[in-house]
Amino acid sequence: MGFIGLLRLLAVLLCIWLIWRYVRRKTSGPTPSTTQQRxxxxxxxxxxxxxxxxxxxxxxxxxxxxxxxxxxxxxx
Ligand SMILES: [Zn+2]
Incomplete structure (x- = not known):
């Protein structure tokens, strides 16, 4: 059961890491500039x-x- 629990913990951590990465990329990524629209x-x-x-x-x-x-x- 200990091994399963460890796997579950790793899965949760992986999910958190993926979400954190996604959010960080979304907020700090290059904003679509409107300079080229003119x-x-x-x-x-x-x-x-x-x-x-x-x-x-x-x-x-x-x-x-x-x-x-x-x-x-x-x-x-
Ligand atoms: Zn000319």
């Missing part, structure tokens, strides 16, 4: 037609440009 719109450069994210594009007179060079090029 999807930027792609806009086409008015000079070369290259599609660039709206964040990186240059807007002037309701037209989009991929770089300063193309914006200046369009003005002249």
């Amino acid at each position: 999807s930027s719109t792609m806009v086409a450069c008015d000079v070369c037609g290259t599609h660039v994210p709206e964040d990186n594009a240059i807007k002037e007179n309701d037209r989009w440009f991929c770089c300063d060079e193309h914006r200046d090029q369009n003005q002249h």
Whole structure:
């Protein structure tokens, strides 16, 4: 009976350890970041037609440009 009791104790300890590990991983794990959720719109450069994210594009007179060079090029 002593051996069975030891096995039962080990099983209980194993369960506690598994639950503790699960809880710890759940709370201290990397939280799903919302930084990647912001999807930027792609806009086409008015000079070369290259599609660039709206964040990186240059807007002037309701037209989009991929770089300063193309914006200046369009003005002249
Ligand atoms: Zn361009």
